[in-house]
Amino acid sequence: MPSPLPALIIVDVQRAFDEWEAAGKRRNNPDAVARIADLLKAFRTRGAPIFHVRHEGTKPNSTFLPSCSGYAVKDEAREQPGEPVIVKRVNSAFIGTDLEQRLRARNITALVICGATTNHCVETTTRMAGNLGFDTSLVRDASWTFDRIGPDGDKHSAEEIHAMTLSNLDGEFARIVTTDDVVASLESMRQ
Structure with a gap:
């Protein structure tokens, strides 16, 4: 029987991103980490499953190497005892990890990703979750990215990149939701 509660998947909320910002990289959604803390509180209050994903760099200059300060998780998203940490070395939390097996073993069919x-x-991770058949929601205000330069030298703002990514995923791989949507849904399951 499927689990009635979704699982929260928190992807790479690590200090390396603080270091990127300190070095001058510009991001969108400055309140995203606060929204992730709100999601953690709601899931913990409800007793819903939580999976923390941490990126482990493999290149010598990566800020995500376990020996670097950037590998550590940000305090607001730190795991509590009993909350598993999945360590990945590629973009997807499903490749080279046992995340899918853990979810299937607990009969979890719905995921909330941030x-x-x-x-x-x-x-x-969201694309793969959708392709693997999970009922997937991506939390737009609990995710962020950085400005980038495209292959033709065009500058793309973090806001543009974020919006386009959400547009690409919406409806085919996931539902795009807000933190308030997720919290309200969890609250409605209480009754």
Whole structure:
């Protein structure tokens, strides 16, 4: 029998992104980490499953190497005892990990995904979740990305990239929702 509660998947909320910002990279959604903290509180209050995903860099200059300060999770998203941490080395939290097996073993069919960055690990994990048949929601105000330069030298703002990523995922791979939507849904399951 499927679990009545969705699982929260928190992707790569690590200090490396603070270091990127300190080095001058510009991001969108400055309140995303606060929204992730709100989601954690709601899921913990309800006793819903939570899975933390952490990226482990493999390149020598990665800010996500376990020996670097950027590998550590941000305090607002720190796991509590009993909340599993999935360590990945590629963009998808489903490749090279046992995340899918853990979800299936607990009969979890619905996922709520948030974290960083929207157009990399969050998007890849969301696409795979949808392709694997999970009922997937991506939380737009609990995810963020950074400005980028395209292959032709065009500048793309974090806001544009975030919006386009959400547009690409909406309806085919996931529902795009807000933190308030998720919290209200969890509250309605209480009754």
